[in-house]
Amino acid sequence: MADVPIVDLARPLDEVASTIRDACVRHGFFFVVNHGVARDVVDAMFAASSDFFSLPDDAKRTVVQDENNRGWTPHGEETLDPKHQTTGDSKEGYYIGRECEDDEIGLPLRGKNRWPDESSLGLRAFRAPMTAYYDACASLARRVMPALATALGLASSFFDDKFTRPTALLRPLRYAATASDPAAGVFAAGAHSDYGVLTILATDGTPGLQIHDARAAAAAAAGGSEEAWVPVPAVADAFVCNVGDLCERWTNGVFKSTRHRVVTTGAGVRLSAAFFWEPNFETDVSPLRECVSEENPARFEPTTYGAYILGKYAETHSGFDARTQRISYSE
Numbered sequence: 001m002a003d004v005p006i007v008d009l010a011r012p013l014d015e016v017a018s019t020i021r022d023a024c025v026r027h028g029f030f031f032v033v034n035h036g037v038a039r040d041v042v043d044a045m046f047a048a049s050s051d052f053f054s055l056p057d058d059a060k061r062t063v064v065q066d067e068n069n070r071g072w073t074p075h076g077e078e079t080l081d082p083k084h085q086t087t088g089d090s091k092e093g094y095y096i097g098r099e100c101e102d103d104e105i106g107l108p109l110r111g112k113n114r115w116p117d118e119s120s121l122g123l124r125a126f127r128a129p130m131t132a133y134y135d136a137c138a139s140l141a142r143r144v145m146p147a148l149a150t151a152l153g154l155a156s157s158f159f160d161d162k163f164t165r166p167t168a169l170l171r172p173l174r175y176a177a178t179a180s181d182p183a184a185g186v187f188a189a190g191a192h193s194d195y196g197v198l199t200i201l202a203t204d205g206t207p208g209l210q211i212h213d214a215r216a217a218a219a220a221a222a223g224g225s226e227e228a229w230v231p232v233p234a235v236a237d238a239f240v241c242n243v244g245d246l247c248e249r250w251t252n253g254v255f256k257s258t259r260h261r262v263v264t265t266g267a268g269v270r271l272s273a274a275f276f277w278e279p280n281f282e283t284d285v286s287p288l289r290e291c292v293s294e295e296n297p298a299r300f301e302p303t304t305y306g307a308y309i310l311g312k313y314a315e316t317h318s319g320f321d322a323r324t325q326r327i328s329y330s331e
């Protein structure tokens with residue numbers, strides 16, 4: 001099992017920050033408990049997710065993912081690790097973003113959410129439980145960021161004005177009851193690292209998430225061997241948090257964004273929900289002064305979050321149009 005520390009958010013800030021720092025300089029994964037998200041908010045989100053994904057594809061296609069990255073991603077549509085996969089991820093998902101303000105409409109990747117027509121599709125509820133869970137995750141992210149700042153030797157309020165109009169995306173996921181077969185390139189979710197600053201993940205307790213252990217990989221002579229992948233244990237009532245590529249970049253490599261993947265047994269479906277927390281578009285994400293030194297000179301060019309994220313999309317989304325800054329999805 002991966003050595004993932006448990007961060008108790010009820011403890012004093014310095015103690016929380018110190019545990020987060022230890023985790024982030026190693027691999028960037030930690031659990032949070034005493035997180036303040038009510039159990040029934042999580043349960044209602046999973047119930048809504050399960051109901052939605054159980055609909056026939058024709059019904060789900062009414063809210064297929066749009067050019068602003070909102071809506072349903074069909075099963076198999078995404079391939080997170082094309083080099084090592086022979087089929088698409090055996091999962092489907094649904095992107096819910098921040099309901100943008102009117103002056104943001106038309107700007108890249110911002111817009112209004114797509115919501116299924118609950119009554120005509122026979123859904124008990126969708127928008128309300130998803131919104132409640134989204135808001136709870138945003139509140140939790142706003143509790144974790146001061147600890148992350150403290151862990152970096154910054155003022156605890158450092159990130160406050162950089163997340164007033166965050167790019168915050170909730171993505172409920174359903175993994176099919178398909179057995180992954182790493183040797184054959186079949187994965188529930190291919191190996192990847194997250195793009196953003198912080199990811200908050202809830203799962204239904206079904207195992208599957210694995211993280212890449214760089215030390216084990218180095219020890220196994222032929223890098224990339226299966227021994228390098230270690231499962232993340234299930235911890236009741238905890239969220240899995242991890243820092244992403246933007247955090248690694250912003251901290252000049254001090255905090256690590258670690259590759260992870262999902263491998264399923266095929267015994268049943270697996271539900272999870274990832275919440276991605278990224279700053280305002282215009283935020284300067286040049287390496288932090290506190291993370292640059294003679295021994296660790298700046299490794300990344302100065303840039304803004306907006307330029308960074310649009311660059312990531314241009315690299316990884318074949319349907320991304322650099323001129324219009326829109327994504328098109330093939331049906």
Ligand SMILES: O=C(O)CCC(=O)C(=O)O
Pocket residue numbers: 171173189194201203208209260261262272273274
């Ligand atoms: O479902 C999981 O356990 C992980 C999901 C994930 O890594 C992601 O959506 O980025």
Ligand SMILES: [Fe+2]
Pocket residue numbers: 192193194260
């Ligand atoms: Fe991920």
